[in-house]
Amino acid sequence: xxxxxxxxxxxxxxxxxxxxxxxxxxxxxxxxxxxxxxxxxxxxxxxxxxxxxxxxxxxxxxxxxxxxxxxxxxxxxxxxxxxxxxxxxxxxxxxxxxxxxxxxxxxxxxxxxxxxxxxxxxxxxxxxxxxxxxxxxxxxxxxxxxxxxxxxxxxxxxxxxxxxxxxxxxxxxxxxxxxxxxxxxxxxxxxxxxxxxxxxxxxxxxxxxxxxxxxxxxxxxxxxxxxxxxxxxxxxxxxxxxxxxxxxxxxxxxxxxxxxxxxxxxxxxxxxxxxxxxxxxxxxxxxxxxxxxxxxxxxxxxxxxxxxxxxxxxxxxxxxxxxxxxxxxxxxxxxxxxxxxxxxxxxxxxxxxxxxxxxxxxxxxxxxxxxxxxxxxxxxxxxxxxxxxxxxxxxxxxxxxxxxxxxxxxxxxxxxxxxxxxxxxxxxxxxx
Amino acid sequence: xxxxxxxxxxxxxxxxxxxxxxxxxxxxxxxxxxxxxxxxxxxxxxxxxxxxxxxxxxxxxxxxxxxxxxxxxxxxxxxxxxxxxxxxxxxxxxxxxxxxxxxxxxxxxxxxxxxxxxxxxxxxxxxxxxxxxxxxxxxxxxxxxxxxxxxxxxxxxxxxxxxxxxxxxxxxxxxxxxxxxxxxxxxxxxxxxxxxxxxxxxxxxxxxxxxxxxxxxxxxxxxxxxxxxxxxxxxxxxxxxxxxxxxx
Numbered sequence: 001x002x003x004x005x006x007x008x009x010x011x012x013x014x015x016x017x018x019x020x021x022x023x024x025x026x027x028x029x030x031x032x033x034x035x036x037x038x039x040x041x042x043x044x045x046x047x048x049x050x051x052x053x054x055x056x057x058x059x060x061x062x063x064x065x066x067x068x069x070x071x072x073x074x075x076x077x078x079x080x081x082x083x084x085x086x087x088x089x090x091x092x093x094x095x096x097x098x099x100x101x102x103x104x105x106x107x108x109x110x111x112x113x114x115x116x117x118x119x120x121x122x123x124x125x126x127x128x129x130x131x132x133x134x135x136x137x138x139x140x141x142x143x144x145x146x147x148x149x150x151x152x153x154x155x156x157x158x159x160x161x162x163x164x165x166x167x168x169x170x171x172x173x174x175x176x177x178x179x180x181x182x183x184x185x186x187x188x189x190x191x192x193x194x195x196x197x198x199x200x201x202x203x204x205x206x207x208x209x210x211x212x213x214x215x216x217x218x219x220x221x222x223x224x225x226x227x228x229x230x231x232x233x234x235x236x237x238x239x240x241x242x243x244x245x246x247x248x249x250x251x252x253x254x255x256x257x258x259x260x261x262x263x264x265x266x267x268x269x270x271x272x273x274x275x276x277x278x279x280x281x282x283x284x285x286x287x288x289x290x291x292x293x294x295x296x297x298x299x300x301x302x303x304x305x306x307x308x309x310x311x312x313x314x315x316x317x318x319x320x321x322x323x324x325x326x327x328x329x330x331x332x333x334x335x336x337x338x339x340x341x342x343x344x345x346x347x348x349x350x351x352x353x354x355x356x357x358x359x360x361x362x363x364x365x366x367x368x369x370x371x372x373x374x375x376x377x378x379x380x381x382x383x384x385x386x387x388x389x390x391x392x393x394x395x396x397x398x399x400x401x402x403x404x405x406x407x408x409x410x411x412x413x414x415x416x417x418x419x420x421x422x423x424x425x426x427x428x429x430x431x432x
Numbered sequence: 433x434x435x436x437x438x439x440x441x442x443x444x445x446x447x448x449x450x451x452x453x454x455x456x457x458x459x460x461x462x463x464x465x466x467x468x469x470x471x472x473x474x475x476x477x478x479x480x481x482x483x484x485x486x487x488x489x490x491x492x493x494x495x496x497x498x499x500x501x502x503x504x505x506x507x508x509x510x511x512x513x514x515x516x517x518x519x520x521x522x523x524x525x526x527x528x529x530x531x532x533x534x535x536x537x538x539x540x541x542x543x544x545x546x547x548x549x550x551x552x553x554x555x556x557x558x559x560x561x562x563x564x565x566x567x568x569x570x571x572x573x574x575x576x577x578x579x580x581x582x583x584x585x586x587x588x589x590x591x592x593x594x595x596x597x598x599x600x601x602x603x604x605x606x607x608x609x610x611x612x613x614x615x616x617x618x619x620x621x622x623x624x625x626x627x628x629x630x631x632x633x634x635x636x637x638x639x640x641x642x643x644x645x646x647x648x649x650x651x652x653x654x655x656x657x658x659x660x661x662x663x664x665x666x667x668x669x670x671x672x673x674x675x676x677x678x679x680x
Contacts (some may be wrong), residue, residue: 080532405547412547414487415528422504426540429505 004039005033005053009060016063016138023133026105027059029053030293033253037295041235041302043275045268047261048238054245062248063135069095070139075196080125080141080192080246081148082314083342087324088190090251091209092197097141098247100134101125104408113158114151120149120380120407121291128157135249137163137257142196146170148349149382154381161374166192172349182341190335200377203331210324210334216251219258220320226265228309228367231274233265236283236308237298244292273321276307281424283307284369286360286390288377294408297375297416304421310367313375321359356386357393364399370427371400373420378407398425434680435479436672439470439488442526442554446473447669449677457666467491473606481680483672487527499673503668504532504543510671511635512538514661515566519631521638522621522650522658523667526554531624532630538648542597552620554640556589563596564606571610572645579612592616592649612647618649625654628631635659637667 006027013020034055038044054062065270066076075094077084080101089096106127107120113130114123128134145156145167153319159165171178194200220243226232227239242261246273268274283306290298290313301308311317330335346356364372372394376384387403394401402423406412438445444466447457447464459475463469466488474482474496482498485506489515493500503523507530509519521532528545529552535541544553582604599609617640630670634656640646641664651658661667 277448415545417490417576418487418528419543420506422502422540422543425502425505426543429539 004031005017006034006058007056007060008057009063010065012060013135016067017132018138019132022131023059023236026103026133029105030055030058031038033293033295037237037299038241041237041275043273044238045234045261045264047257047264049243049426050257051238051242054249055241059135061133061279062101063139064135066095066097066139070141073198074194075141075193076113076139077142077144077193077336078136080152081144081146082319082345083168083347084144085186085189085338087206087209087213087338088186088193088201088253089209090212092193092199093200094197095207096247096251097136097140098291099125099136100292102126102294102408104133104410105201106133108302109407112176118151119149119377119380121289121377122149122155124408125290126155126158127249129163140164142193144165144168148172149380151379170349170427171317172351173348174279174343179339179343182343183336186335186339192250201331203329203334206331206334207326207329209337211326212251212255213315214323214326216246216255216258217320217323219255219262220246222262223258223265224310224317224320226262226269227270230368231272231278231310232276232307233268233274234261235275235301235302236285236311240290240295240298240308240311240315241292243289243311243319246319247315267344276302277305279428280305281371282309282367282369283424284310284312284364284367284372285316285375286312286372287375287387288383289316291315296406296408296410297373297404298415298419300413300420301373301424304417304424306420306424309369310363310386312363314347317359317363318347319343328381331376342399348386353386357390360390361393361397371402371423373423374403376403376405400430417429433477433479433481434673435474435482435490435674436506436674436676437470437474437482437484437486438503438668438672439484439486439492440526440668441465441467441487441528443665444470444473444486444488445669446477446665447666447673448479449670449673455665455670455673457669459665461521462488467495469627471495472656474621475589481642481669481676481677483666485487485672491561499676503528504530505531506668506671507539507637508534508538508671509674510669511656511661513670513674514678515633515659516633518626518633518635518659520625520634522625522634522636522673523638524552524554524617524636524646525638527642529553529621529638531621531678539593544628545618546624551588551592552617552624554638556592556617557613557640559589559593560596563593564600564610564613566606566610572614572643575609575610575614575645576648578605578607578609580608580611580615581605582608582612583611584609586616589669614643614649618646618653622651622653623664630654630656633655633659635661637661637664639665641665643651
């Protein structure tokens with residue numbers, strides 16, 4: 001696997017209007033980064049090979065598949081958020097793609113337009129767009145936006161100048177009126193997507209969409225159960241990678257591959273075979289999402305004798321927790337069930353949001369973690385402020401807690417290394 | 433015989449602990465090749481049991497058989513040696529500042545470290561001293577001659593330097609500016625101290641603990657006695673050696 005490379009296809013890139021020189025450079029950087037972060041891990045499960053392949057094809061094979069889907073008249077929707085009603089898109093046989101936003105490399109592009117002091121994810125994503133470095137942006141039919149954060153919300157106005165952009169309002173309180181508004185927004189999105197797909201969403205089709213996405217989430221839940229076992233059969237980094245891939249791979253194939261991997265992992269658990277050294281510190285991550293290829297903090301944790309056993313994040317449990325009941329088959333109840341499922345995602349954009357603290361505490365218990373690293377992207381005000389309440393809840397219960405605020409730049413790696421190592425030392429000392 | 437080495441951002445400290453518990457130490461500039469400096473220093477001592485801390489700890493481990501621990505743990509060990517009853521450690525080094533809270537057994541309970549900039553660190557004081565034409569060694573005493581009439585609002589080293597320059601150009605008394613610079617470091621540290629929570633005894637370590645003004649201003653603001661070990665800059669290196677002794 002050391003001959004791994006993120007593949008290039010300049011001809012294809014040229015055709016879809018990508019900046020070929022820059023993407024060629026970027027795929028070299030990604031190749032190196034991936035080899036160091038993933039392929040150097042010991043005792044990786046066989047089933048990870050598929051996901052290595054997916055990364056290898058991130059700028060080529062998957063793009064060809066998407067172009068093929070477009071030719072078949074299937075709409076391609078780009079997203080940035082776990083609130084996108086994927087079941088509707090998939091029900092209409094559309095392709096749902098979580099867009100790139102985890103790289104430092106495109107931030108200078110975005111800063112030509114956007115202020116410096118905003119979230120790196122927002123800047124990175126917009127930089128991918130205006131720098132034409134992300135092939136996915138180049139093949140979209142619709143950019144799905146939502147109102148979960150101020151930076152993204154205002155940024156969509158700029159995207160809309162050059163891309164067909166649809167913004168769905170996500171209410172930020174959890175009252176009855178908010179559920180009503182949400183349901184209306186779900187219906188409006190459905191109508192919009194029907195227009196894009198030039199067909200209407202039948203009850204059978206939505207039911208099929210629900211089943212496909214439920215299966216994907218179920219597979220990820222099963223994987224999550226396995227990573228929480230006493231001697232984890234898979235690294236936290238690999239689980240994060242799979243969660244990152246869940247946003248842009250074909251959902252049916254993806255679910256099959258995750259299920260196959262889970263079978264292998266179940267065997268490993270039976271044999272008592274794990275990936276980390278005995279005595280590794282079990283760490284839970286809570287906070288903002290780590291978008292591909294942002295592996296900065298997990299790299300430090302797992303190279304310093306820790307293992308990540310749970311990730312309370314959008315690219316993590318907030319994506320796969322909760323399913324939509326499959327019993328109802330009429331459109332109205334399916335849309336209501338869908339709305340209610342999405343309303344259970346306890347994003348920090350809500351106020352109040354006590355349920356998230358309960359989610360974190362119960363995941364901490366369930367995963368038998370020994371400490372929580374609360375990870376907040378710089379300038380993510382909602383997660384940043386909510387950290388205080390989580391910290392307080394942890395301190396009341398004697399849960400070791402470390403707060404990290406960072407971005408994608410490498411300049412604070414030394415400091416983070418010290419803080420994370422000291423946190424692991426602190427936990428080890430408590431054991432004895 | 434145990435050797436602790438702290439490869440800091442500005443200086444390298446080695447501390448040698450003999451079987452009898454005698455301590456000897458040395459401090460050198462990190463220079464442009466800290467690894468070479470460190471290896472040169474280590475050679476002078478006969479110890480086989482080496483523990484490293486500081487920014488260069490992992491670099492050293494790549495070139496020498498040694499154990500690494502973080503500065504946080506090292507300081508906890510070093511401080512307990514002089515002050516077994518210590519519960520709060522304030523450490524201000526060249527590039528980092530930290531506040532560490534210890535539990536009753538002396539284990540690290542919580543800690544905070546400055547974020548990725550030089551605000552509230554020794555480097556900040558160095559740059560400000562240079563900008564005002566003072567030696568680092570006299571900067572604290574000069575600051576205590578100021579009466580606290582002005583305030584620097586910028587925490588960022590670069591912005592604070594512009595602020596100092598504009599104060600100088602408005603004819604402000606350099607002793608007052610020095611005082612304000614020290615107060616800004618203390619304010620930054622205090623916000624960390626309050627986040628971690630302060631409990632007596634409070635011990636101040638790191639190279640900046642030799643600055644009389646920082647210690648005095650901290651003491652006044654907290655209304656508590658601040659204890660300073662002899663040679664506060666070697667606390668981390670000493671802690672490494674003590675840690676190894678406890679292990680073996």
